[in-house]
Amino acid sequence: MxxxxxxxxxxxxxxxxxxxxxxxxxxxxxxxxxxxxxxxxxxxxxxxxxxxxxxxxHCSYKSSRAILKELLPTEGPRVVLGPIEDAGIVRIAEHAGKSWCLVVGHESHNHPSQVVPYEGAATGVGGILRDLYCMGADVFGLLDPLRFGDPEGEQGGRVREIARGVVDGIWGYANAVGVPNLGGDTVFHPSFDDNCLVNVVAFGIVEESRVVRSRVPAEARDANYVFILVGKPTDDSGFGGATFASVDLDEDDVEANRGAVQAPDPFLKRVLAVACRDLLDLLDGAGVSFGFKDLGAGGIACVTSELAQAGGVGAEIDLGKVPVSLPTLPAEVIACSETQERFCLAVPEDWSARVLEIFNDRYELSRVSEGACAAVIGRVRRDGRYVLRLGEQPVCDADVDAITQGIRHDRPRKARQRPAPGPAAGPVREAFDLGEGLDALVGSLACGSRAAIYRHYDTEVQGNTMVRPGEADACVVTPVPGAPFAIAVSADGDPAVGLLDPWAAGAFAVEEAVRNVAAVGGRPLCITDCLNYGNPELPEVMEEFREGVRGIADACRALGVVDDDPAVDGTPIPVISGNVSFYNQSAAGRSVAPSPIVSCAGWLPDAWRVTTQILERPGDALVLVGMRRSEVGGAEISHRFPKIETGAPRPVDFDAARSEIRGVLRVLERGLARACHDISGGGIALAICEMTFGALAATPDFGVSLDLDETSDDSDCDAVGRFFGEMPGFVLEVDPEMVDDVLSVLRSEGAWARSVGRTTCDGSFTVRGRGRRALDRSMLALARSWRGALDAVLA
Structure with missing residues (x-):
């Protein structure tokens, strides 16, 4: 050539x-x-x-790898496999004589979803599922953190089209393949007008003894091993997809953009998942060492070179043996196309016939999808060379380390100038009407119900979901039949904080995700992150990226794992998997807000101790955990009322967060609270509303009375800060006779806590402060406004 x-x-x-x-x-x-x-x-x-x-x-992490390696805690007593493969693994617990592990992967499909929303989102789901299947996991759930532009802005029509397409793509794929979609979080912000973010997190379960690695095994240095390609025939879809995700997005280049997006096939994926499970059972039962990896970005070239390099060997691939759907495909397309629904195995040559028989005869892949099959496409070399041929014609001969490890960049960094915060007090705040503020928040895109999104998702397709979207900010699943434990999962990130303080954006993303898990009774096990930023060639972007990573790392070390084992308790929460998504920037130079999105997975040793955010009984006490502060910079109330005096953004207080999380977990594990909700966007105002809205179906006259004077010891903290301030915390529903016990437990952990209100049966949200009634609103009216917030966007 x-x-x-x-x-x-x-x-x-x-x-x-x-x-x-x-x-x-x-x-x-x-x-x-x-x-x-x-x-x-x-x-x-x-x-x-x-x-x-x-x-x-996208493939090399050439600008980010050194920063990630320098800063993030990736090891821990429970970590089985950190972020060196497509998914991370942590040990959960023993059950029925087996050690069970949680497998978590976190990816993005941002550019494809902006260009072709349905296909982009669907293939994002498909890709993360393959990542877990090839680790040997049974996948039990997905989360989808989504970021869209302003549906009411200049590009509102396009934003709504993208949002509808993305949601349809997610449910269309996940429901068909039989994996519960457990929700996520959705944010609308003008910085995402030109670049939506579609992040996907998948969770699976695997026996520790059956973890599969994405590498050619050491046995291949002495025995003959071959590469087997499984799945759809290779076509030209997704050719250049990895590089498409690694440059600024130019939406005017329609044809090139569409060609870089793959085509999903969830029904083939479902058959492949079952066939792969049979194959893994066969190989594991026979004690055969093998490697298994999915094909995503970079296609055959990526999967075979990475399998080989991870195993310390080389590879020789005959592109002429690759099943193709188009006979005229050039060699570079066969090598690098990102055709979906494909896996690659490295197995002993004398096992290849049995592997082919499972896919081609037993499961008859060609009858599921035209041209789908399994085929031997090459062999393992022991000299570290990566060689491709098209029949007898050599088209590539390179060192495999040069391909997979040969590039690193140390990009320059420069802090971006940001305006100093204004005062936290003034005439607008003094005269502010809390009722007007609450009305505006509950019906806003930022704070309204996400049911218009998650009602499309089949959250119970596997029959093991305990807490569903809308019942808490974390979902809870019992993935191992008969086991006493459950897994709680959540995802969070706030682009408004990213614009104000990139370090705080990373720190708060971790804290909020951990708090969500703790609020249902989950002890944090691990986190994953998806780091969504602009062009890394810009020094300001690289500085924002590094600060975001530093914030994540600082939070993981400060908050720590919660565990009964003293050798484990307090160790840093490990970051076991993740993704870096750069170039979320348009050709015109508009970049997304710095958006570190963090997912936390935790476990409940006793699944029956699970707690939701839904209030249960009138006459109970409301206990606030975490004192309110006056700063509302970056808070939702400041966005809805821009003339209000905000002060600085809420401060990061790791000591308070650690005490509050541990205290709440002790309360919930002792069964001392009926409901629990963390405080974040919208402050205690929205937290109490959401707790009450869930109770209205059973008790239409459910209400709440709140005493603002009890929410802070700071006399300078006014009603706006107390009611709408977003300093993290929790609200607990507690039997009045148990309040003293709850406060004692919380304070023993060093948490600030106080009884601040009660549940009622008058159907109202009433707020008192400084000796007068500051607010009185119908809960049913507030709920109607909250529930309809997204209807127009997704109609």
């Missing part, structure tokens, strides 16, 4: 850039010359496309 004449452009960056662009390559001139240097010759077109894919930000 002819070589690209990289050497002909020494000293001519402009000419080399034009040559690269002619072949749809986005490597820089400097990177192209590095490829030539590593090869010792001019590369073939196939080699350049392989390096173009494998050196993209």
């Amino acid at each position: 002819d070589a690209l004449p990289i050497s002909s452009f020494d000293g001519d960056d402009a000419g080399l850039d034009r040559l690269l662009a002619e072949h749809a390559l986005v490597l820089s001139a400097e990177e192209a010359r590095k490829v030539r240097g590593l090869l010792g010759r001019d590369p073939t077109l196939v080699e350049m496309h392989i390096f173009n894919t494998m050196w993209s930000e």
Whole structure:
């Protein structure tokens, strides 16, 4: 195959850039010359496309890996596998003589979902499911943190179209494949007008002895191993998808963008999942060592090179043996296309016939989807070389380490100038009407119900969901039949905080996700993160990225794991998996708000101690955990009423957070509270509303009375800060006779706590402060406004 004449452009960056662009390559001139240097010759077109894919930000993490490695805590006593493969694994508990582990993966599909919303979101779900299947896990749930633009802004029509398409793509795929979608969180913000964010988190369960690794096993150094490709025949969909996700998005380039998005097939995925489970049972039962990895970004070239490099070996692939749907596909497309619903196995050669029989004969993949099959496409080499042939024609010969590890960038960083906060007091706040503020918040896009999204999701398709979306901010599942424990999962992130303080955005994302899990009784086990930022070539973006990662790391170390084992208790919450998504920026230079999105998984040793946010009984006490403060900078009330004096953003207080989380967990595990809700967006005002709205179906006259004077010891904290301030905390519903016991438990952990109100049966939300009634609203009227907030967006 002819070589690209990289050497002909020494000293001519402009000419080399034009040559690269002619072949749809986005490597820089400097990177192209590095490829030539590593090869010792001019590369073939196939080699350049392989390096173009494998050196993209999406695959290589060339700008972020060093920062992640430097800052994040990734190890811990319960960690079985950290963020070195497509999903992380932590040990949960023993049951029936087996050690059970939680498997978590976290990915993004942002650019594809902006261009083709349904397909982009659906294939994002499909990709994360494959990540867990190839670890040996049975997947029991998904979360979908979503970020959309302003549906009422200049691009509102397009924003609504994207939101509807994304939601349809998520439920259309997850429901069909039989995996419960447990919700997530959804934010609307103008910075996402040009770049929506579609993050996906998947959770699975696996016996520790049956964890599968994404690497060629050590046995391949002595025995002959082959690569088997399983799934759909290769086509040209998704060609260039990894690089598409690693450059600024130009929505005007419609055809190129659509070509970089894959086509989903959830029904084939469902059959593949069952067939793979049978195969894993067979190989595990026979004691066969093997490697297993899904095909995502970079296709065959990525999966085979990464399997080989992780195992310390090389690979030789015959592209002519790859099943294709189009006979005229060029070699670089066969190598790098991102056709969906595919897996790759590295198995002993003498086992290959049995592997093929499972997929081609027993499950008859070709009858499920035209051309789908399993085929041997190559073999393991022991010399560390990565070789591709098309029949007898060599098209690639490179060191596998150069392909997978050969590029790193130390990008410059520069802090962005941000305005100083204004005063936290003034005439607008003094005269502010709490009722007007509450009316505006409950019916807003920011604070309204997300039922218009999650009602499309089948949350109970596997029959093991205990707490569903809308019943708490974390969902709870019992993934192991007969086991006493449950798993609680949540996801969070606040772009408004990211614009004010990138470090705080990372820290609060962790804290909020952990609080959500704690509020249902879950002890935090681990987190994963998806780090969504703009163009890393801009120093300000790299500084925001590093600060966000630092905030996540600081929060994980400060909050710590909660465990009965003293050797485990208090160790940093490990970050076991994640994703970096750069270039969430339009061709016009508009970047998304810095958006670290964190998912937390926790466990309940006793599933029957689970608690929801729904109030249960009139006449109970409301206990506030966490003192209110005056700052409302970045809070939802400041966005709805921009003339209000806000002060600084809410401060990060790790000591208070740690005490409150531990105290609440002790209360819930002792069965001392009927309901629990964390305080975040909308402050205690929205927290109490959401707790009450869930009770109205059974008790239409349910109400709440709140005494604002009891919510803070700070005499300078006014009614706006007390009611709408978003300093984290919790609200507990407690039997009046148990209040003293609850306060004693909380205070023994160092948490600020006080009884601040009660539940009633008068159907009203009444608030008193400074000797007068400050608010009186019908709960049913508030609930109607809250429930309809998203209807127009998704209609």
